[in-house]
Amino acid sequence: MSSKTFFASSDDSKICVVMVGLPARGKSLIAGKAMRYLGWVGIPARVFNVGTYRRNATPQPNANFFDPHNSEGEKMRRAAAEAAMEDMINWFNAGKGVVAILDATNSTRKRRQWIYESCRAANIEPLFVESICDDEDLIMNNILEVKTTSPDYKGQDPEVAALDFRNRIRNYEKVYEGIGDDENHYTYVKLINVGSTVVINQIKDYLSSRLVYYIQNLHIKPRSIWLSRHGESKYNLTGKIGGDASISDRGEAYARALPGLLKKSGVPPNTKIVIWTSTLKRTIQTARHLAAETGYEKLEWKALDELDSGVCDGLTYEEIAEKYPEDFAARDEDKYNYRYRGGESYRDVVIRLEPIIMELERSENVIIVTHQAVLRCIYSYFLNVAQEQSPWMEVPLHTLIKLTPRAYGTEEQRYKADIPAVSTWRAKGTSAKHQDFPSEVKA
């Protein structure tokens, strides 16, 4: 009996997230974040930005181009939308895609109906996500953000760019139609003023509900996230992994230097920062002086504890290679999925970090003092590092990483404290104790 073919599985829902909203409402930010989040939890996702298609034909259009009465412009924008839709459907048909995100203003009923029908014809479930905002400060903030980072205004005078952008928005406002009651048969989410009110309509499957859950946690207020490993620990000195050791003298020096380092990285005036640590001694000790000097609120998270190395806890890599040679080799083979005996894999860590990521998205300025593997996972979420690469990333001790989310990606800066520490990075296939990260890879 040909068992597997006698009926098809319908486990493979395909979703197209359709952004809706005026410019400077955080659409690209939401689109980019949703894509990174999905990739991070292992769901293949891609953004199709209609603007990119349009730019191929008209690299730097002025506001006139977006005037609805400019039929040439209208025609070209329609062509760009069609090209994006076609690529999207091809991407789904190629087999791997699960969620596509169509990033454009999609500001008319007519356009949305066309998208709805095109998707349904291709067996794709459209999920409209409308971002509505009437808070002028927030809009201005976004305009400033976009005008400095959008490829449309590369190399242009920022003042001129800002003015042009405001005009562009006005053109859109003339024709903008929000999702209305006659569109209640669509699956949609309306985010009003950055999620202070959310209307969620006709969610039809689990994956959509999960996306909505994620999106609902997002905000578009400017902020930064600082990441640091704990200061060098006594275990680091001997090359042992895991454990709950205290920090070394040099680690203590880093803990004392941390408040200054944070200041140096640029903290806007009157900024409130919350300090997050794990529940292990070395991170709590590292954040101790920072908390005392700044008076910032401090939270300890069990979920930020280091990857549990099970039976290997307290061993050096050399000892692991000797005691558990098969495990050691298996780990190098697929470090992301390898699970220590009685312990965790990177994949397991990602699962337990999900609440942390949601909380991070809801929060504003946060400094996280945690551990190598956990930090790699969090960093990968923000910088879109592939699963195969993330466990091999170098994250040196005594270095503060500042991440600032922007509309078109996350900005990263690193600040090294001038305090020596051992290297805890290990290359594939070695069991070296304190190996240096190869400089050619650093770029």
Added chain:
Amino acid sequence: MDTLLTADIVVNSPRFRRKSSTFVDAIHDLPEKADLAPAQLYSTESGRLFHSGRIVIITVGLPARGKTHMSVAMARYLRWLGVKTRIFHLGDYRRATIPHGQDIPDDYFFVNASASSVLLRQKIVKRCREDIYQFLNEENGQIAIYDAVNPSAAGRRSLANEFAKHEIETLFIESWCDDYRIIEENVRRVKISSPDYVGWTSEDAVKHYLARISARIPQFHTMEEKDLNYIKMINAGERLIVNNKSFGYLSNRIVFYLLNLHIKTRRTYFARAGVSVEPNSYKADGPLSEQGQDYAKKMTETLLKDRELEKQAIIEGGETDYELKPLTVWTSTRRRTVETAKYLHETGYKVRQRSQLSQLNPGVCELKSERRIREEYPEEVAKHELDPYHHRYPRAESYHDLAVRLEPIILELEREQNDLLIIAHESVLRVLYGYLMACNAADIPFLEFPRDEIIEIIPESYQNEARRIQIPDLPKEIIPGSPEDIKIPVPPSGLNTPSVQGIGSPNDGVVTPQGGIRTPREPERISQQHVEDVV
């Protein structure tokens, strides 16, 4: 028939502890302090998770809008995640306070009620609120669900203020409905089984009941208070409006859950897959053997016949226009389960394959006898016996891993509107059953689903009930537990098996049934009769 029992227990002994057998939904049992929940990712010293503080969830909505169902469902999910949650049904307190046989005063819900009614109302609410404080302040509780009508904006605001004084956050959840069909179905389902309506036609009973509600609660304000945190669920989940003043992680998570919840009832059935050609091999993924095909056929016939009988019984009970809900079948992607659904598929039932439903991966234990496992992995066996729920053999999954992996299925289970048959491996059935019946994590590896029984879970709004449907004429050898399962979880007979006359007192919960299995055949029904408000 208004049992004062539950209410009395709840009201007069707030710390009363009881553990039901695994065959009765334990959602109203009070969690033991050391229990770890099935899908809990980690434990914290305070017992509170996600730095989310303490929250009172307050339901809002007229009777017959599914509030109790929603409360119970949320509690089920939150506890599954490891959040210490308890439900406080105000109706229980009302019944316990008003002398038996006496009705509530006519103006009880009125805005301008008489002084005596206001006093009575305050007395009842106060008792309930004190128990909530007790739970959140003294017993390390994290979420209290306060299940009541809460019809007025002023009343809701004062509740929020009152809890704020104790640094407890509030989240209001309104169930709002203008679809008459949904209301009618709810009334039929939970309200008119009341003795008040014996001998009425269901149509008349529904009409009368709804008229009574409008007379009793003439004023109901839907939530518009922009200064409060609220979620408004419209028409059983068709649309949700979220007013987010200060939602924390858990509040957002609840929205996520509610996006998958509806308030209609349906039945869930669990059945094992048939025996396959290479029953001991996990990797072989063999097709059904001849015996397996015979089982698939008999299982199908038994289920369809049982459904038909249930329908007849309901029709004879007076609901002449009763129709069964359509039946959907889920299988895993493994061959045995897919092929077990073959006859149902051929009869025209919709079958979906779900990859997440695949069984617990046995890792190195595959194809090994218990003796060999004990010989080769003595240390692992020792660890396993200490904590069969969380321990995983090399390369294997633990039940905890399985529970975390099944989260999407759990939510889709809530989402499904049709009756649902799940055909899966015993390990999967254990976890899903554990969710629906609020089992303790430690009991889950020991639940047993012999092949000659289909389990039916019948949702009542207050609690779920399980029923076993016998599949007749099956050869004895295919009935017991899964052959390729990790056998260690079941202690060798005579070692840990709790005997019925056992050592522990019945209240310890150890005394669940015979033969090393903890699922009772004839469950000791610690019945919690909850009578729905007939206001």
